[in-house]
Amino acid sequence: MGFLVILIYFSGSILTNNETQIGELTSNPKKYDKTEVLVAGYVIGSPVYENDTAKIVIESSRGSKIVLIINSSLLNIYPNQDDIIFAKGIYYDSEPTSYINIDLVHVRTKWGQRFILLRSILAIPIIVFFLRKSRDLVRI
Amino acid sequence: MMPDWLTHVLIGWGVANFLVLKRKDLEMYKAALIIGSILPDIWHIRMLIDYVIGINLTWPLYAFHTPLGAAIVAVLLGVLFLTEKYRKQGTLFLMGGVSIHFCLDLMLNHIEGGHYLLFPFSKQLYELKIFWPETFTYLWIALAFWGISQILSKKLNTITASYI
Numbered sequence: 001m002g003f004l005v006i007l008i009y010f011s012g013s014i015l016t017n018n019e020t021q022i023g024e025l026t027s028n029p030k031k032y033d034k035t036e037v038l039v040a041g042y043v044i045g046s047p048v049y050e051n052d053t054a055k056i057v058i059e060s061s062r063g064s065k066i067v068l069i070i071n072s073s074l075l076n077i078y079p080n081q082d083d084i085i086f087a088k089g090i091y092y093d094s095e096p097t098s099y100i101n102i103d104l105v106h107v108r109t110k111w112g113q114r115f116i117l118l119r120s121i122l123a124i125p126i127i128v129f130f131l132r133k134s135r136d137l138v139r140i
Numbered sequence: 141m142m143p144d145w146l147t148h149v150l151i152g153w154g155v156a157n158f159l160v161l162k163r164k165d166l167e168m169y170k171a172a173l174i175i176g177s178i179l180p181d182i183w184h185i186r187m188l189i190d191y192v193i194g195i196n197l198t199w200p201l202y203a204f205h206t207p208l209g210a211a212i213v214a215v216l217l218g219v220l221f222l223t224e225k226y227r228k229q230g231t232l233f234l235m236g237g238v239s240i241h242f243c244l245d246l247m248l249n250h251i252e253g254g255h256y257l258l259f260p261f262s263k264q265l266y267e268l269k270i271f272w273p274e275t276f277t278y279l280w281i282a283l284a285f286w287g288i289s290q291i292l293s294k295k296l297n298t299i300t301a302s303y304i
């Protein structure tokens with residue numbers, strides 16, 4: 001059984017190479033090329049609004065800074081510092097600053113992120129309660 | 141990203157309540173079902189490993205967040221930690237919890253991706269894309285489900301007590 005678990009563990013490594021990871025570009029865009037990409041990153045600068053368009057600098061997990069040009073009508077909320085922006089679109093590498101034109105976007109607010117963690121922590125007392133309640137079931 | 145553990149636990153608890161409504165003798169397996177409902181998320185131990193020793197094990201550990209990987213872990217836990225008398229059913233309840241976990245995860249919406257339900261036989265990703273994980277909608281539904289199951293459980297207990 002232990003062997004099977006180890007086998008499963010290492011087979012997970014197979015997933016590593018081919019799948020897209022959040023924050024990574026889906027492919028390595030060649031220079032002066034445009035590629036379909038997925039990007040997720042924290043908003044590290046305050047949005048600047050120009051003609052109903054928000055320019056947001058985000059930092060991908062690779063550390064590269066990318067300027068997102070988002071039409072504010074695409075968003076129901078305006079992103080703030082530390083929100084996570086999910087963006088899908090065309091990545092242009094031919095400009096002085098690489099940028100993405102968004103065709104799909106989602107904003108995960110920093111409070112949204114914090115609440116996920118908080119709610120998970122709240123579950124721990126329930127688990128402990130049930131573990132204590134069923135001592136007959138467990139042999140430790 | 142996943143639904144938070146509270147949502148998983150509440151749904152697991154609710155399902156356990158409904159099962160106990162049908163068969164009172166299953167009461168003691170509630171814990172197994174609830175633990176099972178968060179069992180696939182043991183892969184999040186990667187964050188602790190990353191924080192403490194700085195090794196990123198995200199993808200190797202992700203195998204435990206697949207139905208087959210989680211089922212094997214459930215069986216292993218059953219064999220190692222459950223008393224012999226309750227081992228068989230306890231393990232089944234652990235696996236039931238694991239199934240609930242994946243049903244809930246399947247409802248989520250991520251910008252790209254999903255869940256490797258058939259791994260290692262297929263690397264196809266599945267997701268129904270109904271709820272964003274950070275929103276509260278899922279939690280409210282879980283709370284309502286759990287609340288109804290609790291009320292029904294209490295009612296059944298009251299009826300049983302009045303007969304005794």
